Amino acid sequence: MTFSPQRLLLCCLALTLTGCTGPADDAEEPLPTVTKPFHGAVGAGDPYYPTQGNGGYDVRGYDIDISYNPNSQHLKGEATITATATQQLSRFNLDLRGFDVKSVFVNGDRAAFTRMREHELVITPAKRVENGEELVTRVRYSGKPTSTDEDELATVGWLTTSSGGSYALGEPHSASFWYPVNETPRDKATFRLSARVPEGWVAVSIGKQKSKRTEDGWTTYTWEDTNPAASYVTTVAIDKFTVERSRLDDGTPVLSAYAPGQESKRELEARNGEIIDFLSSKFGPYPQDTAGGIYMSDSISFALETQGRPTYASWADLDTVVHEYAHQWYGNSVTIESWSDMCLNECFASYSEWLWAEAKQGMDLDQYYLNKVDELAGDDSFWADKLHKMGAGNEFDGMYGKSKLAMHALRRKVGDDVFDQVLREWAREHRHSNASWPEFERFVSDRADVELAEFFDVWFRGEEIPPDEHLYPGTLRP
Structure with a gap:
């Protein structure tokens, strides 16, 4: 994810005035992990x-x-969720916000269902599902999709555009605003979408376009991504797009969609191949099956790394495209285990902007780093942002500023050879799976010939400017 410069400034001011927040205090009451022996847990942990x-x-x-x-603005949907039971189940939940649920079937039999709290669809199958058994759930639903501004930095969910279009976008929540889902990054899955829209409108999603057909004034677009995706990097965008197709040098299909007024973004899209080649030289082979971008006409406050085809606001620039493509490795292929691990996504994607500037613009990163440290040395609020164990609602604090300094300091602490090795091996060993920040710290420590425990503590969990020995490691020493 990338936030607009204006949004980041507003957030910094808000944090200065209000302080950091802890877990949301508007929950109705504490929830048990398991309600009965054969009930699926309410929450992923x-x-x-x-x-x-x-x-x-x-x-x-x-x-x-x-x-x-x-x-x-009416949506009618049918979702088929194919899963494997990991325990005996007499009842289980899906996440779905709003909508009128018409029916639920489990393994072909009609199931009972009810709604609980703002997003729980509670399903009771006609027959108990055994541990290890295939679980196929079909949900029919309809209504007007909604959004929320409860997430700290942006409105997320089902968003509408000034041109009358709509798109689903947001982190940590967005999928449950338009389809029933197990909305946790811990449960990645393949994704297939058929979207039917009035003729003249275009529906774009992640993955490869499998078909397009028009009948009775409606056009149906079918998309499929066979790489497992976290639900927040799935999307559908509906507008009167101009769609262009091409291929990377290795044959990867590229599909780019421009909302009305965004055709000038072709200049950015023309650099996709160069960006992917550069990031591949740092992180290893490109892990997705598609490339391209979705350029919306509105100035929303963030861009998002929707899988294989990032979604951009109208303010997106070259750094934004580099950032969102870096997420195709760090965030989409290697996905966080918990939201406290957000640095695995954003620290790498943010530092990729510096790597690009170093390679393509000849930027002296050491000098740039030293200038930034001098500039920010007395800014206590800048150093107070934690990059790990930051607390609920604070996952993005420091991810677009302090993280770049922290990653460059880590690079100088362990040396270029180890740092380069880590960037490639971590992405390879955790390809299309989940990982945690503590795992990453151990991964680096096992390859470095210096002690890193204190370094990681002061940079990634500290709330003050690091002491000089960690602020100026290696070639950064004055």
């Missing part, structure tokens, strides 16, 4: 968002079929 996601099953794939009319 992340302490920052205890009711996000669910337990008792592992999703393998989503097959989503929606019809959406931009004029009425």
